[in-house]
Structure formats: C-alpha cells, structure tokens
Amino acid sequence: MTTAGGSASRESQRLALLALDLERQFHATRDRSGRFRAGADGERQVARALQMLEQQGWRLLFDRAWPGTRSSNVDVLAVGPAGVFVIDVKVWRDAPQITGGHLLAGSENRDGEVSKLRAMMRPIQDALEAAGLAPAGVHGFLVFANHRVDEAFGQIRLAGITELLAQMIGRPQRLAPADVESIAAILESVYPEMLIDEFDVTRQAHLPEGEFTAGTLFDVDTVAHAALRAELALPMERWMTFLDPAQLKTVRRNWNGPARITGAAGTGKSVVGLHRALHLAESSTGTILLTTYVASLPKVHQQLIHRMRPDLAGRVECINMHAWARNLLDRRGLPYHLNARKAESEFSYALLACQLRDSALPPHYWRDEITYVIKGQGLTTFDEYAVRPRPGRRVPLGRAARADVWDLYTDYQERLAAKGLHDHADLLLMALAELDREAETGVGAVVIDEVQDLTLTGVRIAHRLVGDRPNGLLLIGDARQTVYPGGYRLADAGFTVRGRAEVLTVNYRNGSRILETGLEVLSGHEVEDIDDTVASGRPQLHNSYTAGDVILARAQSGTEHDTVMLSAITALNPDDLANSAVLCLTNDDVDTYRKQLSRAGITHTPLDRYDGTPTPGIKIGTVQRGKGLEFRHVFLPHHDRHLKNAEQSADAADRLPLARQQLHVAITRARDSLWMGTTTPEGQ
Numbered sequence: 015m016t017t018a019g020g021s022a023s024r025e026s027q028r029l030a031l032l033a034l035d036l037e038r039q040f041h042a043t044r045d046r047s048g049r050f051r052a053g054a055d056g057e058r059q060v061a062r063a064l065q066m067l068e069q070q071g072w073r074l075l076f077d078r079a080w081p082g083t084r085s086s087n088v089d090v091l092a093v094g095p096a097g098v099f100v101i102d103v104k105v106w107r108d109a110p111q112i113t114g115g116h117l118l119a120g121s122e123n124r125d126g127e128v129s130k131l132r133a134m135m136r137p138i139q140d141a142l143e144a145a146g147l148a149p150a151g152v153h154g155f156l157v158f159a160n161h162r163v164d165e166a167f168g169q170i171r172l173a174g175i176t177e178l179l180a181q182m183i184g185r186p187q188r189l190a191p192a193d194v195e196s197i198a199a200i201l202e203s204v205y206p207e208m209l210i211d212e213f214d215v216t217r218q219a220h221l222p223e224g225e226f227t228a229g230t231l232f233d234v235d236t237v238a239h240a241a242l243r244a245e246l247a248l249p250m251e252r253w254m255t256f257l258d259p260a261q262l263k264t265v266r267r268n269w270n271g272p273a274r275i276t277g278a279a280g281t282g283k284s285v286v287g288l289h290r291a292l293h294l295a296e297s298s299t300g301t302i303l304l305t306t307y308v309a310s311l312p313k314v315h316q317q318l319i320h321r322m323r324p325d326l327a328g329r330v331e332c333i334n335m336h337a338w339a340r341n342l343l344d345r346r347g348l349p350y351h352l353n354a355r356k357a358e359s360e361f362s363y364a365l366l367a368c369q370l371r372d373s374a375l376p377p378h379y380w381r382d383e384i385t386y387v388i389k390g391q392g393l394t395t396f397d398e399y400a401v402r403p404r405p406g407r408r409v410p411l412g413r414a415a416r417a418d419v420w421d422l423y424t425d426y427q428e429r430l431a432a433k434g435l436h437d438h439a440d441l442l443l444m445a446l447a448e449l450d451r452e453a454e455t456g457v458g459a460v461v462i463d464e465v466q467d468l469t470l471t472g473v474r475i476a477h478r479l480v481g482d483r484p485n486g487l488l489l490i491g492d493a494r495q496t497v498y499p500g501g502y503r504l505a506d507a508g509f510t511v512r513g514r515a516e517v518l519t520v521n522y523r524n525g526s527r528i529l530e531t532g533l534e535v536l537s538g539h540e541v542e543d544i545d546d547t548v549a550s551g552r553p554q555l556h557n558s559y560t561a562g563d564v565i566l567a568r569a570q571s572g573t574e575h576d577t578v579m580l581s582a583i584t585a586l587n588p589d590d591l592a593n594s595a596v597l598c599l600t601n602d603d604v605d606t607y608r609k610q611l612s613r614a615g616i617t618h619t620p621l622d623r624y625d626g627t628p629t630p631g632i633k634i635g636t637v638q639r640g641k642g643l644e645f646r647h648v649f650l651p652h653h654d655r656h657l658k659n660a661e662q663s664a665d666a667a668d669r670l671p672l673a674r675q676q677l678h679v680a681i682t683r684a685r686d687s688l689w690m691g692t693t694t695p696e697g698q
C-alpha cells in the first residue's frame with residue numbers, strides 16, 4: 015500500500031520540478047526577446063512574469079479600458095484555475111506599509127489607491143455575476159514590482175511579483191478550463207483593449223537585466239510551496255466560486271428584516287450561507303456571526319471562509335451558539351459552572367424523588383422535555399407550560415402530566431442551584447437574560463446554519479443581537495433534517511420572516527440513487543416547520559449529480575456484518591479513504607467501530623476533531639457530528655437498528671420520526687457511494 019508520506023514527498027518533488035520548469039520558461043522567454051532596456055516600467059515586469067502562467071491554464075488580459083472612463087485602465091485581469099485576479103501595478107520608491115489602518119508610502123497616505131482598486135473590482139464582480147461567479151471569486155491585488163510584500167489590507171492584497179505568483183499558483187483551484195474561457199470571454203467584451211497599445215509584452219519587453227535574476231523574480235521554493243498547498247486542497251472547490259442563479263440572487267438579496275433560506279439536503283444552503291456571510295462582511299460593518307447548534311460545524315465553516323476569502327476571514331466569527339453564550343458570560347464577568355455529567359446525575363436524583371404519573375416513558379424523554387421544551391422555549395411558569403404547544407413532540411401530555419414534569423423541573427433546578435451547577439440549556443438562558451439587561455453591540459449580522467436544531471432560546475439570542483434591521487438575521491435550515499428532539503415556532507420568538515424566504519431546489523451533492531434512498535426513508539413523513547407550516551418528507555427537488563452507488567449489505571450475523579464493512583473500507587485507495595466516513599446512529603456504535611478500525615490498522619479521525627482540512631484516513635462519528643458535512647463514500651453500520659429500536663420504544667411517537675430524520679441526514683452525507691449494513695433478514 016502506498017503511504018501518505020511517500021506520496022507527499024513524490025508530490026513535492028513534482029512541484030519543485032514544476033517551479034524549476036516555470037523558471038526555465040521565464041529565462042527562455044527573456045532570452046528570446048533579448049531586448050532588455052533599463053528604465054522599463056513595473057507593469058511590464060509583472061506582465062512578463064505572469065506570461066508563464068498561460069501554460070498553466072491562465073488567460074491574461076493586459077491594460078484594459080475601464081468602461082465609463084476615458085483614460086483609466088485595469089493593468090491586468092488574470093483568469094485562471096484560482097479565480098479572477100484584478101491587478102493594479104505600482105512602482106513606489108518607498109516600500110508600502112500598513113500603519114494604523116492606512117496604506118502609506120513613506121509618510122504619504124495612499125489609501126486612495128486601495129479605494130480605486132476596490133471601485134474597479136465592483137463592476138467586474140457585477141459583470142461576472144451573470145456567469146454565476148460569486149463575488150468571492152474575484153481577488154484584488156496591488157502589486158509592487160520593486161518590493162517584496164505579502165500582506166492583506168482589507169479586501170485587497172498587497173504583493174510583490176513572487177508573492178503574486180505564489181498566490182496565483184497556490185490558491186485552491188476552483189475554475190475548470192471551460193469556466194476560465196467563458197469568464198475571459200466576458201471580460202474581453204466588457205473591458206476592451208486600450209486604444210494605445212502600450213502593453214504588448216512580446217514587442218516591448220524592456221526589462222532591466224539586473225532585476226531578473228532567479229530568486230528575485232522567481233523564488234522557486236515559494237512557488238513550489240504554494241503549488242503544493244494548492245494540490246493538497248480539498249477537491250470540489252468549484253462551488254466556492256460558482257453559484258447557480260437562485261443561489262447568487264439569494265447571496266446578494268436585500269432583505270428589509272429577518273429572512274430565511276430553506277431547501278432539502280445538499281441544495282447548497284450552507285454554501286449560500288458562507289457566501290452571504292462574506293457578502294455582508296464586505297458590504298456592512300461589524301462582526302458577522304455565522305453560528306449553528308452543532309459544535310463541530312463552525313470549525314469547518316471558519317476553515318472554508320478562510321480559504322474563500324482570507325482577507326475577510328477576520329470579520330466573520332464562526333462559533334456555535336453555546337460557545338458564543340459562554341464567551342458573552344465570560345466577557346461580562348458572570349460566573350457559571352457548566353458540568354453536563356454532574357447535571358445528568360442531579361437529574362437522575364430529581365427523577366427518583368418525583369413520582370411521575372406516566373412512568374412508562376423512559377427517563378431521557380423527561381430530560382428532553384425539560385431541555386428542549388421548558389428551557390429550550392424559555393418557559394418560566396407552569397401556567398405558560400400548561401398551555402404551550404410542543405412542536406416536534408408528538409406524545410400528548412395533558413395538564414396533570416405537565417404538572418408532574420413541572421415539579422420534576424423545579425426539583426432539578428433546585429438541585430443544580432444547591433450545587434452551583436448549570437447545564438447547557440441554562441447557559442443560553444443566562445446569555446439571553448444578560449442581553450435583555452444590557453444589549454450587545456458590534457454584531458453587524460447573524461447567519462444561523464441548521465437553524466432547525468437550535469432552540470427558541472438560541473434563536474431569540476440571535477434576534478436580540480440584530481433585531482429586525484435590514485439584512486441583520488438569516489435563518490438557514492431544513493425541518494426534515496432535525497436531529498434533536500423538540501422544536502419551536504418562530505412566532506414565539508417575536509419576529510417573522512414572512513415575505514423574506516427563499517427555497518433552494520437543486521441538489522448538487524448526492525448521486526441520484528443515494529438521494530432517492532434518503533427520500534424513501536421519509537416517505538409519508540411530515541415535519542412541523544418553524545413557520546407553522548408542515549414540510550412533506552418528499553420535497554420538490556432536482557438532482558444535478560450522477561447516479562451514485564447504494565450497497566445494501568445484508569449479513570447473517572454481527573460478525574459477518576463488521577467483516578464485510580471493514581473489507582469494503584480496506585479496499586478504498588488512500589485518497590478515497592480520506593474522503594469517506596463511517597457514520598453511526600449511537601455513541602456506543604462510534605466506540606465499537608473506532609476500536610474495530612484501530613484493530614484492522616485503518617487510519618481514522620473522529621469527526622469531533624475534524625475541521626474540514628484534509629487529513630489521511632476515514633472519518634468516524636455520530637450522525638449529529640456529521641451534520642452539514644459531506645463525504646465521497648459513507649458507511650452506515652447497522653443502518654436500520656436505531657429505527658427498529660425507536661419503533662419498539664415507549665416514546666415511539668417521538669423517537670421514530672426523529673430516527674427517520676437522523677437516517678435521512680446520514681444517507682444524504684454521501685456523494686458517490688453509500689454502504690448500508692444490516693443483519694435484518696429480507697422482508698422484515
């Protein structure tokens with residue numbers, strides 16, 4: 015078997031050769047022209063350096079007229095695998111410096127240069143919008159031909175020539191050759207050549223000899239390193255740059271209050287959320303909070319945001335709602351003692367102490383009732399709880415049963431208070447109370463992904479931060495993918511998204527057989543949505559992906575099941591393995607299969623440590639941890655066991671729909687192939 019280390023070192027040799035080849039090409043081009051002349055300007059130096067990228071799939075447009083102006087020009091428009099680069103070349107005597115948020119040449123303020131480049135980028139972003147190119151795919155560069163610099167300044171990057179090349183080669187490759195051609199064609203028509211051709215680099219390559227020694231123009235190591243980074247980047251980068259018209263419209267839409275995006279699995283909701291966060295960062299002030307319920311997803315979001323727009327990454331805070339609440343309490347000096355394990359035992363004591371009339375339901379049912387209904391909805395009196403609708407909870411609870419639950423809740427809270435303990439739901443309630451006491455400033459907008467899994471308290475916190483201000487709050491989610499018990503109604507949060515909702519309907523992720531399998535699990539199923547509507551289990555959906563494989567492995571025994579699954583995993587090549595996941599429906603299964611992978615010598619990463627950066631080996635975790643993620647190949651051991659257990663449980667009315675939704679989420683994480691194991695005999 016090829017080891018990852020071996021292939022990485024071969025890869026770095028290949029890339030070092032690529033860099034040397036680029037350098038050879040440069041010298042060959044220089045020698046061909048043979049007409050170097052002192053005093054040549056920086057634009058030509060940059061042009062000559064960039065020319066070599068044409069063989070790497072780049073299209074270069076030099077010195078194009080800026081529409082609407084008579085004499086202004088764009089020095090270079092470069093379109094290549096890494097996106098569109100708008101390049102303004104500078105030759106300054108003094109090296110550029112960023113001091114106190116200003117761009118300086120010596121002591122002279124040059125902020126105007128940055129504003130000019132930004133103003134140039136805007137119409138380019140608009141012109142490319144029709145081709146589906148997201149604004150984040152257009153990069154602005156002030157390039158200093160005679161200085162070495164590599165620094166972000168807001169949305170713009172300052173670079174020397176070597177650093178520019180490293181960026182162009184090193185950024186993840188997101189555009190296919192056909193995309194490069196179509197974008198270049200649009201730019202050619204919108205940005206005509208300047209009438210006076212000052213920029214024909216083959217005719218007028220007047221470059222001062224001394225400035226083009228290897229190591230000043232081409233730093234082989236820098237370029238090779240950048241290229242290696244690009245090679246290692248995740249595949250499927252295309253969507254980071256390309257959006258379909260519905261997605262693009264949503265990203266740039268102006269909403270005059272809280273808004274909502276829905277859509278079934280794999281329709282690009284998170285992609286739109288990421289682009290929207292960047293769009294807001296660019297067009298408004300303040301921090302853009304990109305939040306969610308799941309603890310593992312923000313790491314992935316942050317990493318993607320950073321790769322899409324490193325210059326704006328500092329403006330977008332990706333953090334799960336509980337962590338944000340904790341930060342707020344810390345900032346405000348409010349003490350809390352979160353200990354989920356100890357809180358769990360206090361709950362057990364409370365349950366023993368209270369005589370529940372309906373003792374047929376399992377303990378976790380009452381725990382969920384307190385966490386997701388009472389605390390989740392922020393109920394403070396029994397009278398409120400007695401009449402409150404319980405969205406997402408189907409086991410009916412009459413007034414007497416609710417009185418019992420309320421007693422249990424107050425007993426539990428007293429026990430926590432006596433020990434000075436808090437559970438997770440308490441933290442959100444404390445944060446909300448604190449925001450009501452003193453508002454928090456500095457948050458420009460909040461984007462919530464997987465909003466169906468948040469509680470009403472969480473949504474209220476988000477709303478407190480931005481209120482009903484235009485473009486302030488965006489809720490993204492899909493009720494069919496709810497994986498936690500309970501729910502809420504937006505009406506109870508005190509705002510509405512009526513008239514400000516978009517539905518995405520093209521699935522870009524799943525092979526069609528995989529998608530069909532995922533929808534089949536929900537057939538006949540209905541889910542209450544947060545806007546008081548009922549979502550059908552089979553949404554209207556177009557599928558843009560290939561067929562995909564679904565393997566149903568029926569084994570005679572648990573041992574046979576595991577052997578078959580492990581041998582299917584072992585058969586994957588290292589690249590496929592690194593892009594695959596074992597998703598389990600319970601924590602116990604995660605433990606079991608982690609041990610089995612270890613015993614079989616299969617490299618694996620737990621999903622709670624995964625941030626989307628490529629790591630060798632298969633990923634493993636619960637479905638909840640896999641929320642919002644996707645993998646080339648997905649393995650679902652004992653895929654139907656959880657469903658069968660739910661069917662037979664005393665709280666089946668609640669557990670079964672949830673188990674179906676969890677299975678639906680698990681299945682729709684798979685792009686190309688889905689392996690579903692079972693020991694259930696056929697027909698049962």
Ligand SMILES: Nc1ncnc2c1ncn2[C@@H]1O[C@H](COP(=O)(O)OP(=O)(O)OP(=O)(O)O)[C@@H](O)[C@H]1O
Nearest residue numbers: 253256257258279280281282283284285522523642
């Ligand atoms: N416009 C597009 N062009 C090509 N691929 C796209 C496009 N939009 C999204 N995708 C692909 O679809 C995948 C699913 O997108 P995303 O994760 O945003 O969907 P989602 O609706 O949030 O999914 P889920 O709700 O199932 O987590 C992305 O990883 C990407 O590969």
